[in-house]
Amino acid sequence: MCQHHSDSDSAPPKSSGRVWHPDDNTKGAPVRPNSSPIYRPDILETIEAKIAEMDKELRELSLDIHAHPELGYEEYHAHDVYTAFMEKHGFEVTKQFHLPTAWKATFSHGTGGRVIGVNSEMDALKGIGHACGHNLIGMSGVAVACAIKAALEKHDLSGKVVLLGTPAEEGGSGKVVLLEKGAYEGMDACLMCHPAPGPVGSVSLTSCLALQRITVEYKGHTAHAALSPWEGKNALDAAVLGYNNISALRQQLRPTHRVHGIFEGKDWAPNIIPDYAKFICYVRAPTRAEMQATVKRVTPCFHAAALATGCEVTVTLQEGSTFDLRQNAALGGEVANIVLNKYGAIDYEWGIKSASTDFGNVTYGLYSMMLSFLTIPTIVDGGNHTPGFTKSAATIEAHNACLDVSKALAATGVRVLIDDDFFSKVQATFKEDEKERGPL
DSSP states (O other), rough: BBOOOOOOOSSSBBSOOOOTTTTTTSSTTOOSOOOOOOOOOHHHHHHHEEEEHHHHHHHHHHHHHHHHHTTTOHHHHHHHHHHHHHHHTEEEEEESEEEEOOOOEEESSSSSSOOEEEEEEEOOOOTSSSTOOHHHHHHHHHHHHHHHHHHHTTTTTOEEEEEEEEETTTTTOOHHHHHHHTTTTTSSSSEEEEOOOSBBBBEEOOOOOOEEEEEEEEOBBBOOOTTOOOGGGGGGHHHHHHHHHHHHHGGGGGGEEEEEEEEESSSSSSOOSEEEEEEEEEEEEEHHHHHHHHHHHHHHHHHHHHHTTTEEEEEOOOOOOOOOOOOOHHHHHHHHHHHHHOEEEEEESSSSSSSSHHHHHHHHHHHHEEEOOOOOOTTTTTTTTSSSHHHHSSHHHHHHHHHHHHHHOOOOOOOOHHHHHHHHHHHHHHHHHHHOOOOO
């Protein structure tokens, strides 16, 4: 998950009570917990029992991944550990699924039925390890898939669960690549979760920011910086001007939009006019359409800088742009009702609201939902992508919170498989939302 708003208090505040009724599409509508009966409580009991039975080995799995952080598309240890674990638990496993470190684990029961998808992320961050809690996301996917398998077997239900091991969420857009390669084909719906700081005991159903990565390369001419600087064309100056142009533009951008980036050089020295500079820039906005519009406003900033310095410029919009989360309201409502009855509150102010994820593209392509669980213990300025969050992701409190949301996700997944009326609502919700967001 790229960039996150972190809490500045010493501990996350308690929930404000802003929760969402499953039958109310108004964000933040307050409700009284336990407002609707749980669908098939016997199935939820089976799910809870299975996850309780697996508690110890799920904890060991999470800590193993946490202790072996790997960057995007290099998750070889995670690939081998997860695939061995799923084979042990009776799943049919496909290793190196479309990508060297991606994998798929499937289980079918009965005849026919629908297919529920689940995601397990694997990658860590450079220098700070699992500072976004992907060890928990990976463990949750395993827990959800195994719990659904147990429910299908015990209650003799027809259906199929597909767990994808998805690499390179952090900057590599692994799910976008897998989506394009057809890895999600055949799924009727897809679910996952993500850890974040926030109100204790809450689960968030916020969206996130759409993201476009831009690489800007400036080429100039070297010169002696003291003896004859007039002979040079300063590529670093061009990059700095591009950065400053964006800073001037920010006053006219909406406060919900984000533009940020860094410079990279090659063979720089203080006494040489740089002839090459790279500006890596991220543009984010609450929706795909807004992001694309802001990219069009930001791009001239780069060209103006080249014109002012006499440098050549190449602006590249990187492949794998990620979209906002289009949370399926029917899926979200089911999760909300289970959480309100059993595990806590629903929130719309925290979660990964100001971050980005490649799962957003999945929500544009098929019926899907990603929740954030907010009972992660954090320290001051210890939100996602900090060393403090790396420590938080290994705590028993984070583990327990992750298992609770996994129960809610598993129960929702089973309902997708067996309840025709509910699945019709999931379909109708997606079609209605598609009128606003447009197709993938």
